[in-house]
Amino acid sequence: MRAEAGACVRVTVVWSPGPQDVREHTVTLPQGATAAQAVRETGWADAIAALEADPRALSIWGRRVPPDTVLRDDDRVEVTRALRVDPKVARRERFRQQGARAAGLFARRPRR
Template identity: 40%
Template sequence: MAEIRVQVCHPLPQAPQLRDLTLNEGSTVRDAVVASGLLPQFDPDHCPVGIFGKKKAPETVLRDGDRVEIYRPLVADPKDARRRRAVKKERAA
């Protein structure tokens, strides 16, 4: 069976984790995350994942050269953060 090379990235704040893997052709995002060992208790229902910055389902079939990304929960809602910055900027002006 043919093989593909992929990278799995888990961007932790203190130290991003990267793993280069060689998997069988037809492997999925879930297969890559499990094989990486970055999340021993990988739960695809509570851990969003993507490929090159685009959210994907864990069942998505990988292609050679893909970078699988394991996303962390957002600390703050981006819209709220923008509003707070705008208010802060108005007060400073």
């Protein structure tokens, strides 16, 4: 299967530099462009630095991919960042602060 001359792919690049801060940018690239090229095309210096620091920081529609993955039309490239807190530790801390009676299933336990 051969690509047409001058064919392009249109992809969306998403990046969240911090909590409650999500950036989204749509780019048009030539056929055969890679995920790393899409991130560079956005011009987001911090996202590019994150990608260079950790090449595993890319995913397409939530599935981790290497930077040299060839893109298809309507792909969603996501630049991920490392977790700052282990989710299990965060849950335990929330549970400890809320107490057993205010959390989850224990809050709705019927009285006998």
